[in-house]
Amino acid sequence: MTNSGSDRERPGEFALIAQLFAPLATSAAAFGLADDAAIATPPAGCDLVVTADALVEGVHFFSDDPPEMIAKKALRVNLSDLAAKGCTPAGYLLTLSLPKRIGMRWLQSFVLGLRDDQQEFGISLLGGDTTATPGPLTIAITAFGHVPAGAMLRRAGAKAGDLVFVSGAIGDAGGGLACVKGEGRTLTLDERSFLIRRFQVPEPRTRLGPALIGLASASLDVSDGLLADLGHIAAASQARIEIHAGRLPLSKAAQRLWPDARESVVRAVGAGDDYEIAFTAPPEHHADIMQRAARAGTTVSEIGCVLSGKGIALLDSEGAEIPVKQPGYTHF
Amino acid sequence: MTNSGSDRERPGEFALIAQLFAPLATSAAAFGLADDAAIATPPAGCDLVVTADALVEGVHFFSDDPPEMIAKKALRVNLSDLAAKGCTPAGYLLTLSLPKRIGMRWLQSFVLGLRDDQQEFGISLLGGDTTATPGPLTIAITAFGHVPAGAMLRRAGAKAGDLVFVSGAIGDAGGGLACVKGEGRTLTLDERSFLIRRFQVPEPRTRLGPALIGLASASLDVSDGLLADLGHIAAASQARIEIHAGRLPLSKAAQRLWPDARESVVRAVGAGDDYEIAFTAPPEHHADIMQRAARAGTTVSEIGCVLSGKGIALLDSEGAEIPVKQPGYTHF
Numbered sequence: 001m002t003n004s005g006s007d008r009e010r011p012g013e014f015a016l017i018a019q020l021f022a023p024l025a026t027s028a029a030a031f032g033l034a035d036d037a038a039i040a041t042p043p044a045g046c047d048l049v050v051t052a053d054a055l056v057e058g059v060h061f062f063s064d065d066p067p068e069m070i071a072k073k074a075l076r077v078n079l080s081d082l083a084a085k086g087c088t089p090a091g092y093l094l095t096l097s098l099p100k101r102i103g104m105r106w107l108q109s110f111v112l113g114l115r116d117d118q119q120e121f122g123i124s125l126l127g128g129d130t131t132a133t134p135g136p137l138t139i140a141i142t143a144f145g146h147v148p149a150g151a152m153l154r155r156a157g158a159k160a161g162d163l164v165f166v167s168g169a170i171g172d173a174g175g176g177l178a179c180v181k182g183e184g185r186t187l188t189l190d191e192r193s194f195l196i197r198r199f200q201v202p203e204p205r206t207r208l209g210p211a212l213i214g215l216a217s218a219s220l221d222v223s224d225g226l227l228a229d230l231g232h233i234a235a236a237s238q239a240r241i242e243i244h245a246g247r248l249p250l251s252k253a254a255q256r257l258w259p260d261a262r263e264s265v266v267r268a269v270g271a272g273d274d275y276e277i278a279f280t281a282p283p284e285h286h287a288d289i290m291q292r293a294a295r296a297g298t299t300v301s302e303i304g305c306v307l308s309g310k311g312i313a314l315l316d317s318e319g320a321e322i323p324v325k326q327p328g329y330t331h332f
Numbered sequence: 333m334t335n336s337g338s339d340r341e342r343p344g345e346f347a348l349i350a351q352l353f354a355p356l357a358t359s360a361a362a363f364g365l366a367d368d369a370a371i372a373t374p375p376a377g378c379d380l381v382v383t384a385d386a387l388v389e390g391v392h393f394f395s396d397d398p399p400e401m402i403a404k405k406a407l408r409v410n411l412s413d414l415a416a417k418g419c420t421p422a423g424y425l426l427t428l429s430l431p432k433r434i435g436m437r438w439l440q441s442f443v444l445g446l447r448d449d450q451q452e453f454g455i456s457l458l459g460g461d462t463t464a465t466p467g468p469l470t471i472a473i474t475a476f477g478h479v480p481a482g483a484m485l486r487r488a489g490a491k492a493g494d495l496v497f498v499s500g501a502i503g504d505a506g507g508g509l510a511c512v513k514g515e516g517r518t519l520t521l522d523e524r525s526f527l528i529r530r531f532q533v534p535e536p537r538t539r540l541g542p543a544l545i546g547l548a549s550a551s552l553d554v555s556d557g558l559l560a561d562l563g564h565i566a567a568a569s570q571a572r573i574e575i576h577a578g579r580l581p582l583s584k585a586a587q588r589l590w591p592d593a594r595e596s597v598v599r600a601v602g603a604g605d606d607y608e609i610a611f612t613a614p615p616e617h618h619a620d621i622m623q624r625a626a627r628a629g630t631t632v633s634e635i636g637c638v639l640s641g642k643g644i645a646l647l648d649s650e651g652a653e654i655p656v657k658q659p660g661y662t663h664f
Contacts, residue, residue: 034568035487036413036552037383037477041374048380050458051369052425052474056465081368093384095427095472126382133388135467140427142384142474145369155367220368236366 020111027124038126046146051081057136067106069200071113076202078143080275083209084221086153087145089121094128097138153219158237158280162217164304167205167276169251170226172198174271184257191253202275207296219279227269231312240309246317249301352443359456370458378478383413389468399438401532403445408534410475412607415541416553418485419477421453426460429470485551490569490612494549496636499537499608501583502558504530506603516589523585534607539628551611559601563644572641578649581633
């Protein structure tokens with residue numbers, strides 16, 4: 001690992017926690033990481049929502065990725081889940097399994113990444129665990145958020161007649177991964193950097209998510225691929241979802257990477273790691289959604305509709321189904 | 333891994349969750365693991381307390397340990413933390429990083445272990461994550477418990493004049509590890525089994541912990557070794573703790589393993605993994621503590637006292653300090 005190869009010294013577990021991680025425990029409820037547990041009671045009238053996601057070196061990130069970037073990705077994939085559930089993020093627990101080669105310099109950079117994102121998203125480290133491992137670096141995060149009691153946005157809840165929306169643009173992360181793997185040689189450096197950045201550091205829609213409460217009927221974050229994830233909403237809601245290929249929001253860089261319109265759509269809906277919010281809502285909320293999204297600084301596109309029936313389909317401009325072979329990403 | 337060598341087939345991530353783990357999500361707030369997050373709001377008047385502990389194959393357990401046992405240990409080390417904080421356990425999130433060799437049969441046994449302990453301790457799986465790993469099996473658990481608001485037992489709070497107590501017996505787990513490594517050949521099979529079992533499957537004091545609220549001034553679970561852990565209470569409480577060697581509760585099996593009285597005490601206070609509760613309390617609560625402990629089905633021993641000053645000391649019957657070289661276990 002480039003940043004740690006020359007620095008194999010690392011203090012003991014207690015010193016590591018006191019020096020590096022205690023300054024991240026900005027909430028009083030974390031007791032400066034000097035106790036065995038933390039308090040995560042939500043404010044009165046709010047539910048506490050919890051989610052967990054882990055990243056494994058060699059599976060979810062490359063060994064020589066910058067430590068700050070790995071830290072941000074590990075945190076943000078969790079914040080993205082919370083956002084799509086309508087939650088305001090509050091805190092997280094971090095469990096690190098550290099190979100011997102990870103030294104102090106690497107850890108200091110990792111902590112800087114966490115610190116930046118704690119400030120950006122207004123959250124505190126609440127606790128966790130550090131252990132040695134003979135294997136790859138493994139980062140397991142449990143994140144907490146608050147939502148008005150009973151208002152958590154669910155996968156279930158989409159109804160026939162609802163519209164389907166997605167935030168931002170889809171396919172950029174898939175495009176970024178394709179660039180890392182050697183595609184996109186005709187793109188400009190800026191276009192390639194844009195796509196790769198979207199792959200490496202997701203932008204969780206933490207301002208948009210809570211703004212959808214009272215409007216969205218079902219919601220999740222796009223991590224497995226838009227079509228697979230909307231398929232989860234369709235299944236949980238016992239409904240059918242149809243998406244119009246021509247309405248899918250693709251960035252200019254993604255369109256330049258995949259100039260064939262049909263290919264671009266098929267690639268975009270099958271690629272994972274978008275970390276946008278896909279949601280459904282009754283048509284009467286359309287204007288409110290667009291207003292609140294604008295206030296949250298995020299674009300939102302209407303891309304399809306919910307019908308009676310089951311399953312998910314991607315339709316071309318003639319209304320014919322476009323076959324998609326790769327319905328999303330799974331780690332096994 | 334013995335149980336999985338012949339069974340390399342494993343369904344995809346979604347099927348794995350639906351088949352194996354969804355039945356463990358007995359709380360309605362887990363949405364059958366069919367959503368992206370769960371709700372962990374505590375009852376009115378209670379704080380939610382969170383803790384995290386991870387186990388890594390080859391570091392915290394052996395590759396050929398029975399899967400049910402690994403599952404129980406992973407869960408119980410977290411429940412022990414909650415108990416020592418005065419909490420009633422409620423639920424947990426489980427993040428599994430699975431090497432390819434872990435097959436369905438292994439996972440089924442692992443899930444049986446979790447199921448048994450969920451029933452024994454009255455808790456539900458709330459969520460988590462499963463990922464592939466090219467490295468060792470890694471099990472990260474975040475556990476939740478409830479405690480009356482503001483009443484969580486802390487490391488800080490011990491005052492000069494308080495007495496020091498510990499539940500159960502100490503040193504058994506250290507003795508069990510010593511037996512695994514080849515010591516204790518003169519012990520009976522029952523004695524060896526008893527010690528090894530205490531090492532492999534801790535008994536979290538989940539009934540005693542909540543009973544100490546209103547009585548204990550400081551509390552933690554003994555995981556690093558009694559002397560090291562009481563040192564944490566002394567440091568957090570800015571006080572000095574003195575322990576009387578002759579009062580330490582040692583099981584008959586541990587005394588048979590280490591027949592020399594001084595060696596047995598030194599080994600016992602330095603060994604980790606006891607998962608007993610060590611706590612301090614004002615002398616006037618002595619009788620109440622013993623009564624409540626009896627009702628909780630756990631013995632409690634008074635082993636020392638809290639003084640002004642700092643640090644921790646183990647004293648012999650003459651009041652002279654017994655030097656202890658290994659003040660507890662740390663993974664680095």
